[in-house]
Amino acid sequence: MSDMSSAAGAPRSPGRPRSTRADEAIVQATLDLLAEGSTIEALSIEAIAARAGVGKATIYRRWSGKDALLLDALRTLKGIPPEPAGHSVRDDLVLLVGAIGHNVDPRAAKIMPCLVPEVNRSPVHYQLYQNMVEPRRKLMRQVLQRGVRTGELRADLDIELAMALLSGPMLMQRMLRWQPELDDRMLPERIVDAVLDGMRVR
Incomplete structure (x- = not known):
């Protein structure tokens, strides 16, 4: 379950600053797809990226996988x-x-x-x-x-x-x-x- 923890706390390699706007768009896209009826199993990084208007690589630079992204997205529901x-x-x-x-x-x-x-x-x-x-x-x-x-x-x-x-x-x-x-x-x-x-x- 290595990808169950959010990538937010992991050390980042040097490069362009992380975009808060992209983070928000990815999380919101994930929640929108789930609210529209997508199951966790059917939900894909490709679909999330398309809804958020980002590339798959943008998601993988922030989260280690779908489960890590889901964990962060679902936590936002509760505040x-x-x-x-x-x-x-x-x-x-x-x-x-x-x-x-x-x-x-x-x-x-x-x-x-x-x-x-x-x-x-x-x-x-x-x-x-x-x-x-x-x-x-x-x-x-x-x-x-x-x-x-x-x-x-x-x-x-x-x-x-x-x-x-x-x-x-x-x-x-x-x-x-x-x-x-x-x-x-x-x-x-x-x-x-x-x-x-x-x-x-x-």
Whole structure:
């Protein structure tokens, strides 16, 4: 999975400065093609280059391959993860849970549901998904670990299970509107308060 990491952090060889406009055009072309119905498997560097108005070599100078480009493109759908303030475990968890399933790009509504079958079918695409969500999981993991250290949460807390309990309901509601009568605006607080009842020191 050497091409799963973005080429953005790799050392660059001397030459012309990298064009931010070209980077943006390539990422937007990738998202447009996915939103129009292209599957990950069918999506090609050739098609992305044609839509972006650049040559294939321009893409390969920036990303090591299609998976690396996809990872960067899909991350832009969600935007930058919120940064916990670090004062209150509850408030930090409400902030992070509220960001689950929230996307800054309206194309996500068409793209993300279509990725689920491919993630389940392909180990490569499953790893791409894991790489995309792990930074957000890391933030929640750190908040829970801090709560254990400060004594706000139980010392025997199963961190990974707690993350699943906090994330699952919000993700299901945002993606499937599983219970239409629930108020999404209050749901992050309600989920966190319900789960915290079982995680706090007694």
